[in-house]
Amino acid sequence: MHPRSATLIAFCDAEGRAGRSLRIARHLSKCEKCRDQLARIRREKDELSARAAAPEMENGQGLAAVRSAIAAWQEGRNGEAASELRARLRWQIEAYFGSPAALAVDRPSRAEEMLGKASEMLEVFLGPEAAEAVRDDVFRGVDWAAPAGEACR
Amino acid sequence: MTRKSSLEGIESAPRWIFLFLGAYLIVHLFALYFWNAAGHVFSIEGTSGGTSALSVTAMAAVGFWLCLLVLRSFPAGAPLRPAWMLITFAAGAQAASGALAQLLGSNWLLNPLAWGGPARSGLIEQIRRGALIAGGPFQLALLALGMLVALKVLRKFGFWVRPSAADWAICAIVYLFALCRFGEAGAASLAGRQFGFEDWISLAGLPILCVLFLEAMLLRQSVVHMGNGLISRCWAAFMCGIFLTGAGQLALWVIPHYSHAWPIEMIASLIQFATVAVFALAPACQVAAQRRAIKPASDQPEDLATNVPALAR
16 A cells, blocks of 8 residues: 555655654565655755745845845945035035135045044134034934944033 | 033133224224324313223233133143243233222222321332232233243244244344343433333333344234134234334333323323223133134034944944
8 A cells, every 4th residue: 555645755854753764765676656756756856945044045045135225225325324414514614604614624535534624623713602503503304324433522 | 521511601712802993992092093183172181091991901800710711721840830820920011010000009099008197108008019010020020921822832833933024123122122121220320310110110120121022023924824814813813912022112211202282191092091901901812712613512403423432333
């Protein structure tokens, strides 16, 4: 008598009792049809395993893509914020010191450097409280985060 | 951060000072014109002397108060605090000098020292001399030191520029004036002429005025290099104040050499008031700039991004 498919699947997964597995193994050695069915079960099982592994890989790639997209979006947004920040700083320096001073402060290529220099100037000539208020006004509504480890005040 | 919003109207202090200065100049120039047109039929000196001195003292007191406000905004260790401290002392010396000279250093009815009779007249004279020193060389020396500290700070930020040929030329005029004054004083003492205490005090202030003028020219270059902002106007006002001090002394020395008909005391009080007002304008501009910065920006849109934690940005 041929074993049922479920029994063969259990045998394949080594889930059966030891005595029963021995019996099935003895039958398989004599029955070519059951051997073919077991081979088919194993093949299908491998295919299923492969299919299960494939989406995992795709998920990993997707996560990396999402991460890089977020980084690119953040860089772009920071760039926009940095240019907005520069414009505001230039305006403030122009109001408190004048256009030549604003041009002198605007020389550094990075927004952080400009912010540092402008903050120092405002703090020295305007006093710390007023300088902090100006900084607050400059940052108002600007979603800008200074790169880690860089002092901007 | 909680912003202090007291003294809301103080940012208009420069405008008020300009208004008073303009009104004062217009009234006095009109009086001068009327006096000249009427053919000098009345004494213009006697009617304006006391009022002018009180106006100068009042404006000096306003300048001192504004300087104190500025000084309070610079905590210990701030680079400009020593400069503002010296400037405040200079303004205080000028205000105290005016008050002492007017209230205790003159023989007027409400001076309690004058009630004691001739015995107290020596004390009154000493107070008057002390007031002259405080409002003269002492005030100028403090101002010169303050400007020196300020110039050092301006130099640190790259605003310091060498004086131009025009600056040197203006300085040369003041140096020449100082030399002439010293030469005149030397000639007078050689001729055995009496030299008053006021003249000695005025001479003592001349070398300091020369130093101040050089500083003013450096300040002018720094302000030109800085631009026309609110803070720049503060330092420009100091520069104008020093320039007016020198120009006033020069004018008061030159006019009697050409004409004795001019009411020199009235011109002196006009120059003094203008100088004191311009000096008061400097801290007023600084205070205005500070108030403008710390004024709550209620008309600006609320920053929604500030509620987002920094990590989430």
